[in-house]
Amino acid sequence: MSKQLVGPLTPVGMDDCRVPLVNEPLNAGQAERLAPSFKALGDPIRLRLLSLIASHQGGEACVCDLTDGFDVSAPTISHHLKVLREIGLVTSERRGTWVYYRAEQSALDLLSTVLSVPQGVNV
């Protein structure tokens, strides 16, 4: 099995959501499943955390790598990481003393697709 032939996995419960919203109207169910993910991205600290994790060497980052550079307390960082984790944008794993977070690229890719504007739409 060659990995590069495998397409992006769809996060659970999102099977029918991988469609550009400019193509056809989202139905109520799709909108209610997608909105919480965008809401999770709707905080500047969470956006930066996600970007730090996703762009970090090796595709993962230790919490200890994330707390610097923010003007909020450690519990607040922890809270935001929990929000990202519960919505499925990141996963976490404890290894010894440290906890590592990894971005869920399939979830990002799905949201990117929803917002994408295919060439020639509504021209």
Next chain:
Amino acid sequence: MSKQLVGPLTPVGMDDCRVPLVNEPLNAGQAERLAPSFKALGDPIRLRLLSLIASHQGGEACVCDLTDGFDVSAPTISHHLKVLREIGLVTSERRGTWVYYRAEQSALDLLSTVLSVPQGVNV
């Protein structure tokens, strides 16, 4: 001037934000300018409204086309449209009795790019 050669315009104040967040960490300023747009998308009614507008025949929709199919009052729809408009995801124009909303594709495209996962990132 041939229109198809013109790339997507960048919404004002977002010039340096059209970068995938998996490429490098967003700085605080970028995150603070991007987050409100995602927050605006973080409500299922607004997501559906945007999708209805963006996918509508001609790329625009009258408010009167938008109020059906929602379980909320007209002022609530109006409130959500205002949020989308103030963040720059849609524009509006009155024509006679009716007000028409149009999706700002460049804004959608920018957000899609921010969430996109370019091939080969962190492999």
Next chain:
DNA sequence: TACCTAATTAGATATCCATCAAGTCAATGA
């Protein structure tokens, strides 16, 4: 003018959420 419809604004309210201090849990090492 008076009236009707479309859409928004104003004001009130209930709920949600970001934040912090304090406390707790987990792993490591003296």
Next chain:
DNA sequence: TCATTGACTTGATGGATATCTAATTAGGTA
């Protein structure tokens, strides 16, 4: 066993927000 460090949970609080009803603005028409 105790102390230390990393990370999270709990509980409280102030501010934001989604929603409604009522009132208002704007355009069209008799």
